[in-house]
Amino acid sequence: MNSGSLTKISVLLVVSFLLVWFSACKKDVISNDSDIKLEFSNDSVIFDTVFTSLGSATHRLMVYNRSSSKVKISSIHLASGFGSDFRINVDGEADITVNDVELAGGDSLFIFLRVTIDPTDANNPFVIEDDLQFLTNGNNQSVKLVAWGQNANYILADTYTPGFPRYKVVVDSLETVHWTSEKPYVIYGYAVIDSYGKLVIDEGARIYFHEKSGLLAYSDAVLKVKGTIDNPVYFRGDRLEEEYRELPGQWDRIWLMESMPGEDHEIRNAVIENAFVGIQAESFLRVATNKLLLENVIIQNMNGMGIFTRIYNVVGGNTVVANCGAYCMAFTGGGNYSFIQSTIANYWPYGVRKTPALFMNNFLLDTLDKPIPIPIHFEMGNSIVYGYNEDEFETEMVTGADSSYFFNHVLLKSKKDVSDVNYYESVLTNEDPKFMDHEVNDYRLDTLSPAIDYGLESISSQIPNDIVGNPRGSLPDLGAYEFVSGQGEK
DSSP: OOHHHHHHHHHHHHHHHHHHHHHHHHHHSBOOOTTOOOEESOSEEEEEEEETTTOOOOEEEEEEOOSSSBEEEEEEEETTGGGOSEEEEETTEEESEEEEEEEOTTOEEEEEEEEOOOOOSOOSOEEEEEEEEEEETTEEEEEEEEEEEEOOEEEEOOBOOTTSOOEEEEEOTTOEEEEOSSSOEEEESEEEEOTTOEEEEETTOEEEEOTTOEEEEOTTOEEEEEOOSSSOEEEEESOOSGGGTTOSOSBOEEEEOOOOTTOOEEEEEEEEESBSEEEEEEOSSSOOOSOEEEEEEEEEEESSEEEEEEEEEEEEEEEEEEEESSOSEEEEEEEEEEEESOEEEEOOOSSOOOSOSEEEESEEEOTTSOEEEOOEEEEEEEEEEEESSSOOEEEEOOSSSOEEEEEEEEEEOOSSOOOOTTTEESOEESOOOOEEEGGGTEEEEOTTOTTTTOSOHHHHTTSOBOTTSOBOOSSOOSSSOOOOTTTTOO
16 A cells, blocks of 8 residues: 555544544534423323322433533423422432533433422312423423322321231220221321221221231221222222232231121222232131121232131122232131122232132141141132132141031132032033133123023022122122123223
8 A cells, every 4th residue: 555545544534533523522512502492201290199298109201302412401490499399300419490401412311200298178189280490592491290189197107016017006995986088098007996996987988008008907806898889998009100000019908806796897898909918817816706798899909818817707799809919718727608799810910820719728737737627618609710720729628627618600710520519519610701801800791701690599689789789680690790781882
């Protein structure tokens, strides 16, 4: 290669370097061009209902500089200033105003927003608004911030006893307390009904639990949940954002011990969702002689179990227990159980489930892990037990205790032989019940469901209307929902 070629190459390299250098310098120069405007990932940021005083989840706003030039955002601030319920965080700097933020050409910026709403006298949800304003090269731009606030009754744990979670006694001994629908209840820790106390939860009440929180009816206490079909009682986690709507494991459980003599625990027209265990009912200081009565109750999206018992007595009608990481129903240590017109459906979507939807045993273990036989009696009629597993019904029984179970007109997912009339009568096995849409917890029956008209009227007459109030008639369906022509149509 001659010297002339080398000279040309050197010149080209120098020119290329200078072009890159000038380009980099140009990008590093802050432009004052008023035609440059910011763009945003949203023109408004909307927070779901936020309980007053507790604050919200963090929302994110993206800010884009689509130009090729660097700009300086002179200020990012909340229009209401120090009076705002919102707070911003820009590059780790949290305040109501952030100044002189440089944004390179083609780059973007994260802004994180939170809201904490002061209590008011209003019982109904109310709207809080503000504007997040940006000043860039003389251009004023804004993003609307909107939050729904809700006042609540706050129950904060203030006591710790070894062996129990932190708790607050909400009903003293010999006291009756009503929780109403006027304002929601937000529970941090455990809310406890003391012995010989009674908690009555009125129709329409909303009970929200923080992480690891729950409701405990101690030995000889009583819980009465009195929702209606049109105005049920809700038990769920305290995160109200859309992404938490069906997320399991957000709180702990409803924990019931043996009730006071002459009184049953009652839960009617209620939805219990997104906990670790829906209901744990157990004999604690003595063997329970009274019952837990369930009517028109939905228990769904549990990390662990829907209903878990130890030596208890449960009567259920129009009960739906669905989507649990372990058992939908686990009846252990004996007891007496009767369910009619109920739907047990386990399509757990978060991993492999090795446990059946329905399980029962007739013993507890002593200190040496040897079984102590305890009688168990279980019956189910006009119901559905189904899910992904090959066998959704299992038992573990030992000798030495009078034990029995009986399925009467039930659609059952099982590999068991159901020809023994001592245990099964008119049982359909392994036929898809054809729910409307189990992925969204819709367990109404589709038009081709084999459960339609398969029920026994002598059973359905004990609970003649389904979980939403539809009459069953002389040809009842299996499960908690009666098929209605045209259901689901818009």
